Amino acid sequence: MVLPSGPVLDASSAFLLLVTVLVFLLPLxxxxxxxxxxxxxxxxxxxxxxxxxxxxSGLQSKQRGHVEANGSSAKSMSGGKLKAHCEIRSLCIYPVKSCKGIEVRQSKVLPTGLEFDRLxxxxxxxxxxxxxVQATDExxxxxxxxxxxxxxxxxxxxxxxxxxxxxxxxxxxxxxxxxxxxxxxxxxxxxxxxxxxxxxxxxxxxxxxxxxxxxxxxxxxxxxxxxxxxxxxxxxxxxxxxxxxxxxxxxxxxxxxxxxxxxxxxxxxxxxxIDPDRLRPVYRCAPTVDEAGYQPVTGFQDAYPLHLLNLSSVRDLDGKIDKDEAIRDLDPRRFRANIIVDSGDTPYDEETWKKIRFTPGPSSKRGASTFHVSCRTVRCKMPNVDPDNGHRHAVEPDRSLRKYREVDEGARHKGCLGMQLTPLFDETASPEDMESWVEVGMCVEVLEQGSHFYIPQ
Known part of the structure; x- marks a missing residue:
């Protein structure tokens, strides 16, 4: 006896059924x-x-040779001068040390540096x-x-x-x-x-x-x-x-x-x-308690609360590096700065600064913020690491830093790029008083200038 058989799908019918099911499920x-x-x-x-x-990102035009003026022409009442065309281009925080950073438009400044940095x-x-994992106490x-x-x-x-x-x-x-x-x-x-x-x-x-x-x-x-x-x-x-x-x-x-x-x-x-009640005191090139009105401190930063980088200086060094497939341009993110400024056509001008103030534009609701420029940033080989893929270049920019940027008598045979900052506050009587703000677009007002001598750890 032959049993009746049901309808059998041919290839075209099966394909049509599959397409119908996919069209139905795709929105879901x-x-x-x-x-x-x-x-x-x-x-x-x-x-x-x-x-x-x-x-x-404020670093999208990092290779641009100049920065347009923002219209501000304010002068310091204490005799300081406003650096023409020098402004904050980018602000970055690094909540977990050595991991990817977060670029922000504005940030609160605390004694330890930018808020949320290196926690x-x-x-x-x-x-x-x-x-x-199962190791003994001994x-x-x-x-x-x-x-x-x-x-x-x-x-x-x-x-x-x-x-x-x-x-x-x-x-x-x-x-x-x-x-x-x-x-x-x-x-x-x-x-x-x-x-x-x-x-x-x-x-x-x-x-x-x-x-x-x-x-x-x-x-x-x-x-x-x-x-x-x-x-x-x-x-x-x-x-x-x-x-x-x-x-x-x-x-x-x-x-x-x-x-x-x-x-x-x-x-x-x-x-x-980091325990906010057990911070690391900062000495060496930082201002003293009498100068700052409080004991400078830091968390998991390398040595000082903040790091400033000048894009003009990065561009100058970029022109000296031997390029290859692994490093086509010198990305400023390699240097992991908190405050990135641009002084236009005056590279390394930041190395003459001793005290600066960031002043807001007329449309900003923030007040000015003041910093002690404590010392140069002495570089190790960490900038050799590509911030996008984690690949470490064999020689650059470390080789060029040591060749062209051995500029500090206190850091012989080492390259320097960028400056270390310590926040200064108008009032230091209580922790609530020691706060200020920085934001992209603020201008750099140089209050004091002088030389620097790096004191190693």
Whole structure:
């Protein structure tokens, strides 16, 4: 007996059915992508990220030979002079030391530098041999935590850091108050096998065809409370920054193991939060307590609260570098400055400054901010790292810096570019008094000029 058979789809019918299903599902995938929610998605419900989009960057015209005048012609009443055509072109903060920075249009200035700058640093438990996760207490005591940067691990340049601040409009109507700010740290990571393939597909669906799978780490901006420290298993430990040691909060309990593997750190990896009550005092070339009205301090910055860079000086050095496929132009982001100015046709003019004031334009609501120009910035090989891909050039710009920029008697056989700043405030009686603002477009008013002599750490 032959059983009746149902209709059989031919190839064209099957193709038509497949197209119909895809057309039906495509809008659903667009508005409701079939990917697990990320921490970024959750943050966007109540927070907004700060920072400029790449197209709005003040460094887009970094190779331009001059800066147009902004119409300001103010003079300092204390005898200072306004540098013609010299203005702030860009402001950058680096919440996690040596990771990607965030370009902003304006920033609050605190004694430690720009707000949110260098709150965290990665560190490795340094030893002659790698220390395992299950190490004994005796083994741990023989090791010490040392900060790490792109100097040792250039892939830190590819670790993205986003700062999310509470958004009152988004949080309106919610039952719980939203007041905490967060840092979202992201780095490329794809698991092997099927799980990795699915994460690759999910990244493309969620963020576009150029997106890659990522791993996320959420960090609080505010210093954790004692109960949070105990509950999360954080610990106060000594961490070394160059030749200084500071007691900071080790939050390695939150670190994904994949980050250590991605960076290529063989030792134990930690992440430290600077304690606002245990900041590092700054001496050497910084103003004294009598001069500044307070003891200059810093967090996880290398040595001084802020770093200033002049685009005119970068352009001059750019013309001296031997270019190749790996370095076609000298990107100012390589130098990781906080305040980037442009003095037009006068490179290295900043090296004559001893005290400056940034003055706002007539449309600004901000007041002026004053800084002590403490010393030159002595350069290591870190600017050799490409800020986009983390590739380290074999020689440049370090070779050219040492050849053309050995200009400080206190830093023999080293290249210098940029200046270190210490904030000055009109009132220093209380922490609330010690605040000012800087914003893009402010002009540079030189109050005092003189020479510099670098004092090493």
């Amino acid at each position: 995938f667009t508005y409701f992508p079939p990917v697990p929610p990320s921490q970024r998605d959750a943050l966007l419900e109540t927070h907004s990220p700060i920072g400029l989009k790449p197209g709005d 965290y640093t990665f560190a490795q438990l340094k030893s002659p041999f790698p220390l395992g 083994e741990k005591e023989a090791h010490k935590w040392e900060f790490i940067t792109q100097r040792q691990f250039p892939l830190l340049a590819t670790v993205q850091v986003d700062l999310y601040l509470p958004d009152a409009i988004k949080a309106n109507g919610r039952s719980t108050k939203v007041s905490d700010a967060f840092l979202l740290v992201r780095f490329p990571w794809q698991e092997p096998g099927l799980r990795g393939a699915l994460s690759w597909v999910a990244a493309k669906i969620a963020r576009g065809r150029h997106a890659q799978p990522e791993k996320e780490l959420l960090l609080p901006v505010a210093f954790p409370r004692p109960d949070e420290i105990e509950a999360r298993g954080y610990a106060y430990e000594q961490v070394t920054i160059w030749r200084e040691s500071v007691t900071a909060l080790n939050m390695e309990a939150d670190l994904p193991q994949e980050l250590r593997l991605y960076l290529g750190v063989s030792n134990r990896l930690g992440i430290f939060r």
